[in-house]
């Protein structure tokens with residue numbers, strides 16, 4: 001394994017680490033984490049919301065006997081419900097339930113606007129609570145933030161001096177945040193990459209256009225991960241493994257570290273610019289958009305639309321595709337018709353995907369008018 005300093009925190013983090021929002025079962029989580037920890041992965045990014053709340057518990061069960069091998073990172077929000085006192089109590093209760101003595105890091109989730117950052121940093125806010133939890137021994141290393149907003153908010157969060165890490169979406173298909181990675185690294189804030197495979201697209205065996213990313217006995221995830229490993233401004237990338245074999249395959253990307261240079265990275269960027277960019281949405285299935293006041297299920301719908309664009313992309317076949325993916329034809333039609341386009345789901349989407357536009361497209365395909373329930 002390659003280990004990097006997490007900014008100026010003094011913490012050494014494995015360059016490949018665990019994302020924890022895609023476990024298929026507790027058995028799979030345990031097997032994957034065992035294999036990964038054996039390979040030297042030492043950081044897991046979890047949250048209470050992942051896998052309907054089960055991820056946290058499964059991860060805690062998987063690491064309890066090997067607690068010193070791995071850093072456990074949990075998350076919190078920034079609003080009224082996450083004020084300092086409330087947060088401290090909630091974290092203590094969370095750790096008690098998980099039967100863990102401490103978390104290694106707490107990340108303030110979803111810093112997107114100046115207002116959310118100010119709320120997190122306000123006196124008596126989440127960061128105050130996390131600091132107190134750190135003084136109480138419940139948080140070992142410090143506080144990070146996860147980011148989905150504009151650059152000025154990111155820079156302000158880094159400049160606040162309160163955070164040891166920033167978790168950012170970045171990959172070979174989407175390099176929008178590249179300058180921010182350098183900004184954080186130069187100021188001693190570690191950078192952790194989420195969505196390293198572009199919602200899985202970069203690792204898909206059937207995408208011939210990404211063949212240049214394949215390695216010896218390895219699929220295109222090999223090159224996509226090496227692209228990140230070659231970036232000196234990146235501390236770690238969290239990979240959402242869904243099978244033990246994916247841990248082994250990802251570990252192959254660590255081979256020949258001497259080749260992981262800036263010039264290698266530039267070559268991959270150049271090659272990527274030469275291939276047609278994939279169309280369709282890049283839904284990662286994160287589920288952040290799940291609470292629709294009308295009872296629609298945006299994550300299920302958006303994943304169906306993403307897969308339709310990848311595998312079929314033939315308008316006439318959208319209606320039967322959605323029917324098969326969204327609980328049958330009638331349920332799909334009724335659910336779509338309920339959407340009043342309030343925009344709440346789009347606001348929560350970290351990828352800023354045009355959910356309403358996709359809903360409109362599906363409604364047209366299914367012949368649904370606004371009045372048809």
Ligand code: SF4
Pocket residue numbers: 291292293294295296298338339340341342343344345346355356
């Ligand atoms: S835009 Fe539609 S799907 Fe999204 S939250 Fe509003 S009603 Fe639900």
Ligand code: SF4
Pocket residue numbers: 282283284285286287288289290298299302303348349350351352353355
């Ligand atoms: S549409 Fe956005 S928020 Fe919803 S599951 Fe997909 S990536 Fe996540």
